[in-house]
Amino acid sequence: MFSKTTEYALRATIYIAQKGTIDHKLGIEEIADAIGSPQSFTAKILQMIAKNDRVVISVKGPHGGFYITNKSKKLPVRAILEAVDDAAVLNKCILGLHQCSEKNPCPMHADYKNVRSQLIRLFEDKTIGYLADKMKHDNIFINNSR
Numbered sequence: 001m002f003s004k005t006t007e008y009a010l011r012a013t014i015y016i017a018q019k020g021t022i023d024h025k026l027g028i029e030e031i032a033d034a035i036g037s038p039q040s041f042t043a044k045i046l047q048m049i050a051k052n053d054r055v056v057i058s059v060k061g062p063h064g065g066f067y068i069t070n071k072s073k074k075l076p077v078r079a080i081l082e083a084v085d086d087a088a089v090l091n092k093c094i095l096g097l098h099q100c101s102e103k104n105p106c107p108m109h110a111d112y113k114n115v116r117s118q119l120i121r122l123f124e125d126k127t128i129g130y131l132a133d134k135m136k137h138d139n140i141f142i143n144n145s146r
Contacts, residue, residue: 006086009045011035011142013080016056017068017132025065036143049083055128073129081123090120 002010015034020026032042046066050058055075057067072079081087093100094112102109135142 002081002089003084003086004041005045005048005084006081006089008035008037008042009049009080009084010077011037012042012045013049013055013068013128014131014135014142016066017073017128018135020065020067022057022067022069025059025063025067027065031066034143045084048085049080051083055079055083068128070129073127073132075128076124077126077128077131078120078123080128090116090123 012031012035015031016026019034028039028043028046031037031046032039035042037045046056046058050056050066055068055072057069057072059065059067078087078090081090093106094108094116095106097106100106100109
């Protein structure tokens with residue numbers, strides 16, 4: 001449903017929220033390894049989610065890296081989708097049709113409408129900090145290699 005960019009952005013943000021602080025900034029190599037993403041791709045994604053320092057903060061230099069403020073941890077998960085320009089996927093037709101609507105429904109429109117509402121609510125109600133806190137449990141993970 002989501003692009004690889006969005007999947008890795010979600011994972012990276014959760015990891016940074018869990019492990020990064022202003023005093024302990026995380027490097028690209030560590031983040032990429034933790035989320036199972038290629039380093040170069042992770043770097044591009046981190047540029048997107050660190051743009052304007054809204055979701056993730058990026059600090060350059062020898063003591064630089066990435067971290068998330070407490071204010072950003074209170075953002076809804078939807079903010080990550082917006083940072084990578086993929087929030088529109090929550091409102092798209094499940095079959096990818098441009099003309100799908102109440103008046104022009106696709107075969108899955110009626111069934112997916114309720115699921116879409118729940119999905120939107122999930123991404124708006126859950127915060128970045130909430131997901132980072134869930135990572136404290138041993139059976140919760142964000143890397144496919146586990």
